[in-house]
Amino acid sequence: MKNVKNHFEEEANEFDRIIKVIIPSYEQMIEVLIETIPFPEAADIKVLDLGCGTGNISSKIKERFPNSKITCLDLAENMIEMAKIKLSKYDDIIYKNLDFRDFDFKGDFDVVVSSLAIHHLTNEDKESIYKNIYNSLVPGGVFYNADTVLGANDKLQEIYMEKWTNHMMKKISKGELEKKWLPKHKDEDIPAKLTEHIKWMNKAGFKGIDIVWKYYYFAVYGGTK
Numbered sequence: 469m470k471n472v473k474n475h476f477e478e479e480a481n482e483f484d485r486i487i488k489v490i491i492p493s494y495e496q497m498i499e500v501l502i503e504t505i506p507f508p509e510a511a512d513i514k515v516l517d518l519g520c521g522t523g524n525i526s527s528k529i530k531e532r533f534p535n536s537k538i539t540c541l542d543l544a545e546n547m548i549e550m551a552k553i554k555l556s557k558y559d560d561i562i563y564k565n566l567d568f569r570d571f572d573f574k575g576d577f578d579v580v581v582s583s584l585a586i587h588h589l590t591n592e593d594k595e596s597i598y599k600n601i602y603n604s605l606v607p608g609g610v611f612y613n614a615d616t617v618l619g620a621n622d623k624l625q626e627i628y629m630e631k632w633t634n635h636m637m638k639k640i641s642k643g644e645l646e647k648k649w650l651p652k653h654k655d656e657d658i659p660a661k662l663t664e665h666i667k668w669m670n671k672a673g674f675k676g677i678d679i680v681w682k683y684y685y686f687a688v689y690g691g692t693k
Contacts, residue, residue: 483522483550489639491584492632493683498583500681500688501614502528505579509533513578516604517541518568518597519585523551529581530558539577543567569593573600580605583614587659594660595668602672605693611674612690616659619685628685662687 488494502525507513512535517526520540529536540555541564542548548565555561564571568589580601586594601611619625636645662679666689669677674691681688 492635515579518582523554573604575604580611598672614688618661631684
């Protein structure tokens with residue numbers, strides 16, 4: 469995770485621009501994630517944003533659920549600082565500069581969300597984080613994740629990678645892609661198949677697990693306690 473931390477410390481100032489370059493349909497993916505939160509807009513919900521980055525998801529949640537109380541957690545201090553700026557008009561947000569694995573998940577959250585973060589964990593840590601998320605939710609609470617997922621077989625994964633690289637090459641040069649982004653992906657990312665995520669979530673106790681959005685290498689999925 470050290471390489472991941474260093475990467476995001478360096479990229480914090482450019483994150484909002486870069487994310488739209490490298491992630492297809494990023495805004496739609498995040499919108500779907502927010503739409504899955506099954507509470508009235510006036511509800512006083514308690515939310516945990518795992519890997520909050522610069523605060524994109526938390527900002528959208530605050531817009532839709534103005535009475536929500538959010539805890540933003542991120543490994544990179546610079547990301548937390550950018551989130552504080554983006555969310556500066558809100559005085560009820562808690563910020564935690566921590567690794568997922570060091571966070572005390574004892575809580576009573578109504579909602580846990582994450583975006584493009586859990587894929588950095590080993591599969592063992594992914595399974596563990598799902599258990600921790602489940603235990604942190606109140607009965608009826610929900611967890612949804614927007615992230616990269618492997619294809620179910622090698623041929624599908626080839627297609628996923630082709631679609632992803634073609635998307636990135638619309639905005640960045642082949643040289644930058646091959647020298648920067650693909651090596652980062654290889655060195656820092658540990659994506660898993662959706663079937664594995666569903667298995668781990670089932671094992672943790674989640675019910676009503678569903679895939680609510682998918683575009684090749686990227687998906688939004690989650691479930692209920």
